Amino acid sequence: PGWGSYLLMIVVLAFSFSTMFSYSYYGTKCTNFLFGAHRAHYYNYLFLATLIMGAVIPLTAVVDIIDIAYAFMAFCTVFTMIKLSPLVKKAIKQYFRK
Known part of the structure; x- marks a missing residue:
């Protein structure tokens, strides 16, 4: 009861979005290092596909x-x-x- 559930929702949303952004950035940087900057967009496509799959399955x-x-x-x-x-x-x- 009260505002605790709303605070929890805000904290969970902030943590989940910051995690997604940091994984996207870190993965892009690792892809740049391993395969070159010209192939980094493939990681972004894969990342978006996994986000969609995670929401559907x-x-x-x-x-x-x-x-x-x-x-x-x-x-x-x-x-x-x-x-x-x-x-x-x-x-x-x-x-x-x-």
Whole structure:
């Protein structure tokens, strides 16, 4: 009761819009770095398509897609850590010898 529900709605809307804007900006910058500035608009098209898909498909499917994306990111991170661990170990030994 009262104005708490309205305040909560405003806070959730502000957080969700700021998250969407920051993901869009960060993704565009990463696409610029990886593929060049001339291909950044493809990321924007993909981002808009995922926004539309997220609004149309059921919430359980959206959550499943997000879970799969996080699993993929975790796999990439673990693979990279394993692949780069010998280089990190060598750099640490070299650093502490000084």
